[in-house]
Amino acid sequence: MTKPLRVLYCHCTYANVVPKATKEEVLRRLTESDVPFDAVPDLCEMSAKKDPALADLAADGCLKIAACYPRAVKWLFHAVGVKLPDTAEVLNMRTDTADAVAAKLLEPPA
Amino acid sequence: MSIPLPLPLSAPPPASAAAFRVAVYEGTGANPFPPGERTALVTALLAKGLSVSVIRPGGSAGNLVAGSLLVLGHFTDEQPDHAATDSGVSVYFRNVAGKSAAEAVELAVQVRAAANIPEPAKWKPWFPVIDYDRCTNCMQCLSFCLFDVYGVNEGKIQVQNNNKCKTDCPACSRVCPEVAILFPKYRHGPINGDVVSADDVRRESMKVDISSLLGGDIYAALRDRNAKFKSRFSKERDSDKALEERQKCLVKLGEKLDIPPEVFASLPSPDEIQRKAAEANAKAQAALEANKS
Known part of the structure; x- marks a missing residue:
């Protein structure tokens, strides 16, 4: 049986490092899809505050994260003692186009 | 219902x-x-x-x-x-x-x-994140940081006080010889988490010798920056060529390490810098010694 798809979107609210147009378009595509998802204002902030919700967000299921560089996301989770599952897919809104990110996010799990 | x-x-x-x-x-x-x-x-x-x-x-x-x-x-x-x-x-x-x-x-x-839940602080979450796949536990970041951001737990370097990190200052990542310190909100790679290339590693190994750049050690430069600050109202300040030289060095340091001027401005007193530098060094040495045994 396929695991349910879980999508986590980071809005990177407190910095201008993710292109605004990209994150807005990815968010629009997500909200207009039928996919349920979690959206957080800023993963860095959650990591800094040791937010226990990160553990849950990384828990089971087929996890896809729209945020920034995969290496940064991996170690942000690690900083709160949470290991991202090896199957987690991190999509980079700093470098990739909104189309590419949204397409991968909304792709049904294999 | x-x-x-x-x-x-x-x-x-x-x-x-x-x-x-x-x-x-x-x-x-x-x-x-x-x-x-x-x-x-x-x-x-x-x-x-x-x-x-x-x-x-x-x-x-x-x-x-x-x-x-x-x-x-x-x-x-x-x-x-x-x-x-x-x-x-x-x-x-x-x-x-x-x-x-x-x-x-x-x-x-x-x-x-x-629900008595406080409004989130409007804080740019700026703090170092360690890539433990790369970190060799050399303690250079611990020795370097004057703001008590780093600490050691069971012999392992950790970010212990991320709220003490100075916003927009990535200096510790610049002194890391392994490119193991990330600031996810930094503008450029690989400090922002981008893949570390062979070129990045080579650049790190050829890192500017900060001491030679400053003609002394980094903390001496910082102390002098503080002295300069204190002598701001001194009539002789413009004629203080030595201080001017140091100031130039400090600007170079700021440029090399991308340290915002606010960080220099927030440095503690010269005595405090000396004390903190010695303390951080001692912590790093103790951790390295403990790890050897």
């Missing part, structure tokens, strides 16, 4: 009573949001620093194991204003049919205040 939200009740609540999440709910007992309205609402909630779960028909809220959950929906039935789950999560319901995104966000802010 209350909405049968599939809330998780089994996990024990950790110490996060301040957790607050907004669920944008569509499913049993609620009409769907028009697409444009849903997007505007989620965007506005995020901009206000609120975490959001978008629940579509048949889906469920992400686990919230403590704190408060506000459910916003176009409810077709009356909902209680407030209910509690077995695990202690407080659930609030608000009908936002006919309300604009701004009005719905205002409702969320009111509920957050009523």
Whole structure:
């Protein structure tokens, strides 16, 4: 049986490092899809505050994260003692186009 | 009738009573949001620093194991204003049919205040994140940082006081010989988490010798910066060529390490710098010694 798809979107609210147009378009595509998802204002902030919700967000299921560089996301989770599952897919809104990110996010799990 | 939200009740609540999440709910007992309205609402909630779960028909809220959950929906039935789950999560319901995104966000802010949950600090989350796949535990970051950001636990370097890090200062990542320190909100790679290339590693190994750049050690330069600051009102300051030279060096240092001027301005007194530098060095040496044995 396929695991349910879980999508986590980071809005990177407190910095201008993710292109605004990209994150807005990815968010629009997500909200207009039928996919349920979690959206957080800023993963860095959650990591800094040791937010226990990160553990849950990384828990089971087929996890896809729209945020920034995969290496940064991996170690942000690690900083709160949470290991991202090896199957987690991190999509980079700093470098990739909104189309590419949204397409991968909304792709049904294999 | 209350909405049968599939809330998780089994996990024990950790110490996060301040957790607050907004669920944008569509499913049993609620009409769907028009697409444009849903997007505007989620965007506005995020901009206000609120975490959001978008629940579509048949889906469920992400686990919230403590704190408060506000459910916003176009409810077709009356909902209680407030209910509690077995695990202690407080659930609030608000009908936002006919309300604009701004009005719905205002409702969320009111509920957050009523639940005694503080507004998130408008802080740019700036702090180092260690890539332990690369870190060799050399303790250079510990020796270098004057602001007590780093510490050692069971012989391993850690970021222990991320709130003491100086916003926009990536200097410790510049002195890391292994490119193992990230600042995810930094502009450039690989410090921002971009893949570390062979060129990056080579650059690190050829790193500018900060001491030679300054004609002394880094802390001597910082001390002199402080002396310069203190002599700002001195009539002789412009004739102080030595100090001017040091100042030039400091500017170079700032450029090389991308240290914002505010960081220099916030440096403690020369004595304090000396004390902190010695303390940090001692901690690093002790950790290295302990790791050897």
